Amino acid sequence: MAHIQLSEGLPGIRGLFAFRPETARPLSELAQVLLHTPGTLAMAERELIATYVSSRNDCYYCQTSHGALAAYHLGGDEQLVLDVKRDFESAAISEKLKALLAIAGKVQHSGKDVGPDDIARARGHGATDLEIHDTVLIAAAFCMYNRYVDGLGTWAPSDLESYRQRAAQVGANGYLAILAAQATR
């Protein structure tokens, strides 16, 4: 049971969005810009960064929902998502993404952990300032979303199929569609 009175039918952050629409809007807009607008990092790559940070923060709802989104954008490759969570350095991803995941892992612990060597590694594999910026902000933002979801004791479905179905909707329509759908419930 959540720590505050939420609509029972909505898991994770969705129950919190229904409880407080005033904060749901900027939180959704931030996710939309970082994860679902056109950019030089693929949506799959950005969702992998979100999933990895959520996994390190041990947030079941976030790592499972964003892991399903990463797999959606990867054409269903759930194994790659698991590989990235387990040991991204040996996963079948680009060297640039490995360098960005290394930065994200530092940010998950503390922003102060990011050093010139981490940045140099990313740049050495072609990362731009904007890609480095967005990686740091995605990692920082999931340190927020994860704490928000777990700090208020929200519930999460245990069946993976519900996450796959949800990921197909959000993957196709983006994060602002969540707000629109909740407004018409």
Added chain:
Amino acid sequence: MAHIQLSEGLPGIRGLFAFRPETARPLSELAQVLLHTPGTLAMAERELIATYVSSRNDCYYCQTSHGALAAYHLGGDEQLVLDVKRDFESAAISEKLKALLAIAGKVQHSGKDVGPDDIARARGHGATDLEIHDTVLIAAAFCMYNRYVDGLGTWAPSDLESYRQRAAQVGANGYLAILAAQATR
């Protein structure tokens, strides 16, 4: 020097806002709703929560700028801000705020650390669901802002007077005025 190329004149998160206006907007709107809209928690109380979490994350820019904002809303009582950062349980604040700061401190480490006892303590001192929600989200949001500011290696002024002057502007006009001011630079 910051890890990416930023406008040199703008410290902390302000340089990042100028670099990426698309994310500056939702980040500022979130701060505005949580810290600067009318509510049952005083603006000073909310800024104290932000300051305390930023202090625990060792983010100099955030704890100093929001500490200055807390002092602004407290009529200039900088000592109380220091007292809260040092040991809020013995500071001259309400029992309700102490209970909310205890929740914020848990969230700073992990959302999973918040337990029924923490919630019961806050409720016992009159905290509402909305106040508990906003406390958790303020704490979670500053775990983001702190990592964003430090993870990209931004610079921070060392003279306290500049923070006081800035706090008088933001305290009077709110967080969205930052965006408007930067847009007309």
